[in-house]
Amino acid sequence: xxxxxxxxxxxxxxxxxxxxxxxxxxxxxxxxxxxxxxxxxxxxxxxxxxxxxxxxxxxxxxxxxxxxxxxxxxxxxxxxxxxxxxxxxxxxxxxxxxxxxxxxxxxxxxxxxxxxxxxxxxxxxxxxxxxxxxxxxxxxxxxxxxxxxxxxxxxxxxxxxxxxxxxxxxxxxxxxxxxxxxxxxxxxxxxxxxxxxxxxxxxxxxxxxxxxxxxxxxxxxxxxxxxxxxxxxxxxxxxxxxxxxxxxxxxxxxxxxxxxxxxxxxxxxxxxxxxxxxxxxxxxxxxxxxxxxxxxxxxxxxxxxxxxxxxxxxxxxxxxxxxxxxxxxxxxxxxxxxxxxxxxxxxxxxxxxxxxxxxxxxxxxxxxxxxxxxxx
Numbered sequence: 001x002x003x004x005x006x007x008x009x010x011x012x013x014x015x016x017x018x019x020x021x022x023x024x025x026x027x028x029x030x031x032x033x034x035x036x037x038x039x040x041x042x043x044x045x046x047x048x049x050x051x052x053x054x055x056x057x058x059x060x061x062x063x064x065x066x067x068x069x070x071x072x073x074x075x076x077x078x079x080x081x082x083x084x085x086x087x088x089x090x091x092x093x094x095x096x097x098x099x100x101x102x103x104x105x106x107x108x109x110x111x112x113x114x115x116x117x118x119x120x121x122x123x124x125x126x127x128x129x130x131x132x133x134x135x136x137x138x139x140x141x142x143x144x145x146x147x148x149x150x151x152x153x154x155x156x157x158x159x160x161x162x163x164x165x166x167x168x169x170x171x172x173x174x175x176x177x178x179x180x181x182x183x184x185x186x187x188x189x190x191x192x193x194x195x196x197x198x199x200x201x202x203x204x205x206x207x208x209x210x211x212x213x214x215x216x217x218x219x220x221x222x223x224x225x226x227x228x229x230x231x232x233x234x235x236x237x238x239x240x241x242x243x244x245x246x247x248x249x250x251x252x253x254x255x256x257x258x259x260x261x262x263x264x265x266x267x268x269x270x271x272x273x274x275x276x277x278x279x280x281x282x283x284x285x286x287x288x289x290x291x292x293x294x295x296x297x298x299x300x301x302x303x304x305x306x307x308x309x310x311x312x313x314x315x316x317x318x319x320x321x322x323x324x325x326x327x328x329x330x331x332x333x334x335x336x337x338x339x340x341x342x343x344x345x346x347x348x349x350x351x352x353x354x355x356x357x358x359x360x361x362x363x364x365x366x367x368x369x370x371x372x373x374x375x376x
Contacts, residue, residue: 028185029068029077029152031145034087036080038068041185045226056085056104063111063118066217070186071260071296072155075117078108079148082125086141094133097140101129113308114269114337116261116298121151152188158293159190161351166196166256166291169347169354170205175253177210177243180271181223182258182291192291193258194227196349201233209235210246214271216317216334240273247284255281256349259292266342266359267304268292272335278344287346294350299367304339312336 026048030037036059040049051067053059059081062068068077085104091097105122112118128147132140170176182193191198201207209228214220221237228235238246246252255277261269268274268290281288301307314332318325326332348355352369355362 026185028070028073028188029080031080031083031149034084036062036077036084038062038077039185040067041069041223042067044185045222053081053084055088056081056107059084060107060111063108069219070181071115071117071258072159072187072192072293073185074112074115075121075295076148076152076155076188078111078118079121079125079151080145081108082122083141083145083148086129086144089137089141091137094137094140097137098126098129098133101126112310114260114310117293117295120295124151155188155293155295156190158295158351159187159192159195160199162192162291162293162349163190163195163199165351165354166289166349167199167203167205169254169287169289169349170196170200170207172205172207174200174205175208175210175251177212177246177252177255177277178224179212179220179240179255179257179274179277180214181219181227183224183227185223185227186258191227192293193256194224196256196291197228197233198231201231207233209233210243210252211235211237212240212243212273212277213237214273215240216320218320219271243277244280247280247286252281252284252286254287254289256289256291259290259296260337261301261307262290262292262297262348262363263301263304263307264299264360264363265303266345266348266357266363267307268340268342268345268348269304269307269309269337270340272338275338275340275344278340282344288340288344289347289349290340290345291349294352294367297350297363297367299363304341307337307339309338310336 026039028039035052035054038051040051043049051062053062063074089097089100091100105126108122109119125144125147178193183191211224212220225237257270257274259268259270278288312334314334317332317334342359352366
């Protein structure tokens with residue numbers, strides 16, 4: 001595929017398997033001895049391919065090429081990447097190992113700059129290493145791997161709680177519109193924006209989901225539609241430019257999206273196209289919700305204007321699955337994310353509860369209420 005050609009020298013070995021829908025729910029990221037294992041999301045929904053990353057460079061390549069995507073899943077993957085760096089280190093002493101880990105963090109953080117979970121996870125692993133300077137190097141590596149496991153487990157628990165809180169906003173009969181993929185594939189297992197939908201559905205509520213296809217990478221049609229179908233949630237797939245049509249017809253009761261970064265004033269960076277949906281929702285008096293764990297909240301930045309926006313390869317716009325869509329030589333742009341101003345957001349759903357305006361005050365309170373690096 002087109003995306004694989006971007007990093008031909010760094011891609012890890014791939015093992016492909018075909019599976020039926022009846023098999024267990026797919027895992028997004030997990031650890032096997034000496035390797036970070038990922039489901040290749042560029043191959044879904046038709047092929048389940050496992051990518052095994054045995055080096056930090058391979059982890060970086062997998063993140064950049066969107067083999068793994070979704071802010072929480074990227075964070076978990078990067079945490080395992082840091083553990084992998086420690087396990088494979090050739091350093092003779094702790095100082096050398098810490099230098100190698102700092103370099104691994106910088107390399108991983110640069111892979112996709114918009115998702116704050118990436119730097120949050122690598123920073124947490126590095127802090128743990130620095131907090132254990134007096135133990136043997138092999139024990140430091142084991143400690144970092146245990147911390148990566150903890151980040152993975154916490155992510156799933158956080159998502160489950162997001163689902164519990166967000167499900168309270170959804171009555172039976174609600175018609176939800178969502179964008180991109182913020183389900184289990186974007187996390188360690190359960191999802192963010194899809195978590196309230198899944199929890200409400202599992203609780204017996206009758207819901208229907210309108211799924212934006214999400215050009216240019218088609219995360220909605222390839223991934224979200226597949227996840228909801230697997231979960232038995234009724235859905236209708238639409239193109240991105242159909243949202244206003246269904247809103248005007250009164251066929252959307254709320255919008256729920258995920259987030260790659262939420263800053264201090266409540267502005268939210270999410271997949272490109274999210275801002276337009278928020279504007280449409282406001283014009284039609286439809287509540288617009290953001291669902292994300294507190295690991296996605298970045299209180300260091302004061303507004304969305306400060307969020308770095310990843311600019312991806314324009315060929316992902318001019319090509320689709322390797323097929324040319326546009327005239328030869330045409331210029332294209334591909335900002336991967338946009339920023340939705342906090343004034344357009346009705347509430348932010350986190351594992352610690354639902355945050356309503358004024359966001360700046362509430363975000364500060366919820367982040368100070370407990371240690372945001374660990375969910376007990």
